[in-house]
Amino acid sequence: MTNAPPPRPPQSGIDPRSPRFGAAITAALLLLVVGVSLAHALGVSPARRAIEPGFILLAVVTALFGWGAFAGVRRHPYGLLFTTLLRPRLSPPTHREDPKPPTFAQGVGFAIGLSGLVLHLAGLPYALVVAAGLAFIAAFLNAVFGFCLGCHIYLLLARARGARGAAA
Amino acid sequence: MNFILIAVTLFGLTALATAVGVVWRRSPCRMTHSVLDELARQRDGVRHVDIDLGLRPELAVRFRIVQTPTTLILDRSGVVRSRIGSAARRDVVSSELDRLLVA
Numbered sequence: 001m002t003n004a005p006p007p008r009p010p011q012s013g014i015d016p017r018s019p020r021f022g023a024a025i026t027a028a029l030l031l032l033v034v035g036v037s038l039a040h041a042l043g044v045s046p047a048r049r050a051i052e053p054g055f056i057l058l059a060v061v062t063a064l065f066g067w068g069a070f071a072g073v074r075r076h077p078y079g080l081l082f083t084t085l086l087r088p089r090l091s092p093p094t095h096r097e098d099p100k101p102p103t104f105a106q107g108v109g110f111a112i113g114l115s116g117l118v119l120h121l122a123g124l125p126y127a128l129v130v131a132a133g134l135a136f137i138a139a140f141l142n143a144v145f146g147f148c149l150g151c152h153i154y155l156l157l158a159r160a161r162g163a164r165g166a167a168a
Numbered sequence: 169m170n171f172i173l174i175a176v177t178l179f180g181l182t183a184l185a186t187a188v189g190v191v192w193r194r195s196p197c198r199m200t201h202s203v204l205d206e207l208a209r210q211r212d213g214v215r216h217v218d219i220d221l222g223l224r225p226e227l228a229v230r231f232r233i234v235q236t237p238t239t240l241i242l243d244r245s246g247v248v249r250s251r252i253g254s255a256a257r258r259d260v261v262s263s264e265l266d267r268l269l270v271a
Contacts, residue, residue, distance in 0.1 A: 031178055031181070031182070034177065034178060034181060035174050035177075035178055038173070038174045038177060039174060098224065101225070133181055136181060136185065137181070137184065137185040137188060140182070140185040140186075140189070141185060141188060141189050141192070144185075144186070144189060145189035145192060145193065147189060147192050151220075154225065155221050155225050155228065158225035158226075158228065158229070159225070159228055159229075159233075159234075
């Protein structure tokens, strides 16, 4: 342990309001997926199930999660929308955050969405509703309460890695 | 499924997410935040910094944090002088600050 003060967050970090803004849009879209999926009966064949509105909408949301996870939250369309439209109208951020945890959280959303899509195609009833419902709760918590569930999973993994590194 | 059942499901889902958020706000981390925030405001020369380790995982490794919340009392040069695991009680933090400020 050194006596130096804790390192400052990277100056190139993201505005913490940006992921919350994106989560609000995502939460609204996911709630729509749940509603639309409940309104439609499960198709008889995978081809029929693939053209249901709930499936298409969740596929779009999942693709957006994938964009954030693989290209990074900074290059996400919602992030760009925040930077160009909202940010100039807001006060400067009081602090900046590491983009890695929210990027990982996008990956968690991508995995949940993809699972729902695959299980729906396989004919499992309510797969879209359950996947979109779970992702909705996570997005809602982030948007309304500022609690990023995926970021906490990232922390648990970082801790596990740290413990392994210390043991090695 | 009929319209009313769908509306009830959507409302229920939103209510569930809100309930989870409210429970989180009442969690040991959030309660500790309130205790430390108040103590820092009552005392001159004491500052409270709340770090979300979800966003600063490197600090969890550096300060060997194994549970949240963990309260660290640092002196002006950044040396850890006291360490309190789990939810911090007001009287415990207060007496620690008294002890360190006297020493």
